[in-house]
Amino acid sequence: xxxxxxxxxxxxxxxxxxxxxxxxxxxxxxxxxxxxxxxxxxxxxxxxxxxxxxxxxxxxxxxxxxxxxxxxxxxxxxxxxxxxxxxxxxxxxxxxxxxxxxxxxxxxxxxxxxxxxxxxxxxxxxxxxxxxxxxxxxxxxxxxxxxxxxxxxxxxxxxxxxxxxxxxxxxxxxxxxxxxxxxxxxxxxxxxxxxxxxxxxxxxxxxxxxxxxxxxxxxxxxxxxxxxxxxxxxxxxxxxxxxxxxxxxxxxxxxxxxxxxxxxxxxxxxxxxxxxxxxxxxxxxxxxxxxxxxxxxxxxxxxxxxxxxxxxxxxxxxxxxxxxxxxxxxxxxxxxxxxxxxxxxxxxxxxxxxxxxx
Ligand SMILES: *[C@@H]1O[C@H](CO)[C@@H](O)[C@H](O)[C@H]1NC(C)=O
Numbered sequence: 001x002x003x004x005x006x007x008x009x010x011x012x013x014x015x016x017x018x019x020x021x022x023x024x025x026x027x028x029x030x031x032x033x034x035x036x037x038x039x040x041x042x043x044x045x046x047x048x049x050x051x052x053x054x055x056x057x058x059x060x061x062x063x064x065x066x067x068x069x070x071x072x073x074x075x076x077x078x079x080x081x082x083x084x085x086x087x088x089x090x091x092x093x094x095x096x097x098x099x100x101x102x103x104x105x106x107x108x109x110x111x112x113x114x115x116x117x118x119x120x121x122x123x124x125x126x127x128x129x130x131x132x133x134x135x136x137x138x139x140x141x142x143x144x145x146x147x148x149x150x151x152x153x154x155x156x157x158x159x160x161x162x163x164x165x166x167x168x169x170x171x172x173x174x175x176x177x178x179x180x181x182x183x184x185x186x187x188x189x190x191x192x193x194x195x196x197x198x199x200x201x202x203x204x205x206x207x208x209x210x211x212x213x214x215x216x217x218x219x220x221x222x223x224x225x226x227x228x229x230x231x232x233x234x235x236x237x238x239x240x241x242x243x244x245x246x247x248x249x250x251x252x253x254x255x256x257x258x259x260x261x262x263x264x265x266x267x268x269x270x271x272x273x274x275x276x277x278x279x280x281x282x283x284x285x286x287x288x289x290x291x292x293x294x295x296x297x298x299x300x301x302x303x304x305x306x307x308x309x310x311x312x313x314x315x316x317x318x319x320x321x322x323x324x325x326x327x328x329x330x331x332x333x334x335x336x337x338x339x340x341x342x343x344x345x346x347x348x349x350x351x352x353x354x355x356x357x358x
Pocket of ligand 1: 107
């Protein structure tokens with residue numbers, strides 16, 4: 001039975017080029033378990049030395065019951081890939097929990113104490129709108145695996161464009177917007193030192209079944225080497241979330257996060273992609289420019305998805321008015337201001353969002 005499970009995780013990981021490494025890890029892992037049972041009297045100190053040479057598991061709040069074998073024996077399914085790593089949906093056998101495993105390519109990460117300190121920092125961040133880091137596994141050859149909860153409803157980018165009516169209901173748009181702002185407020189103002197997200201986009205907002213949003217991937221850029229961080233930034237630019245003044249990932253700031261947040265708010269409002277690959281003559285490549293032009297040309301109806309504010313909305317008791325939509329739009333546009341000094345900070349964003357519904 002165990003053999004079959006082992007194989008399932010090993011196969012997808014093999015595509016990340018780690019077949020041999022993982023087989024070794026699993027071998028050591030299971031061998032050690034057997035050995036520990038046999039040699040219970042072995043001095044604790046000696047055991048710890050051996051473990052640090054082979055592998056290590058750090059667990060954080062909510063992940064205390066994780067074990068190395070749990071993680072490495074879990075059947076895994078690849079659900080995402082980037083140049084710096086692979087995401088797996090894994091079912092832990094003992095607890096029958098589903099977890100998200102993020103495998104980081106050793107060559108793409110920074111090393112040593114700075115990495116460990118950052119993991120400790122990220123592992124302690126808890127907020128109802130942030131995806132927690134439950135555990136971190138380091139393998140004998142530098143493999144790095146971050147363990148997170150799994151959210152079944154998927155990410156906000158899919159949700160906005162899945163063709164159903166829910167993504168264009170004002171109450172849901174508002175709930176998601178407030179939740180993202182609260183999560184980001186915690187990162188920017190609720191910690192000893194602010195954590196800049198660095199890669200905020202609708203793909204990195206996960207949803208639960210009540211449409212509560214959870215921000216994922218915050219601070220991940222702090223774990224990556226300069227080259228890889230820069231590649232992450234280029235991807236963010238290509239997807240339309242990068243603030244215009246941001247050139248180097250290490251210069252990412254609260255202000256550049258706010259820009260990305262503004263794009264997400266515009267995405268929620270319009271149902272459109274942040275970049276329009278095939279714009280027509282009166283459209284613009286970038287969503288904020290498109291929206292700005294729409295206002296200048298009095299094409300107000302194009303600001304929001306037609307389902308949010310139908311023509312006969314008043315008779316149908318729609319919970320949202322044109323005035324509310326306009327305030328939301330202005331806030332989003334202020335966040336996307338080309339000049340960083342004109343962007344509101346996250347406290348102001350949250351305050352404005354809360355005022356909108358008052
Ligand atoms: C950083 O990561 C890249 C992969 O994105 C790798 O090719 C490169 O060797 C790494 N650079 C350093 C300095 O470790």
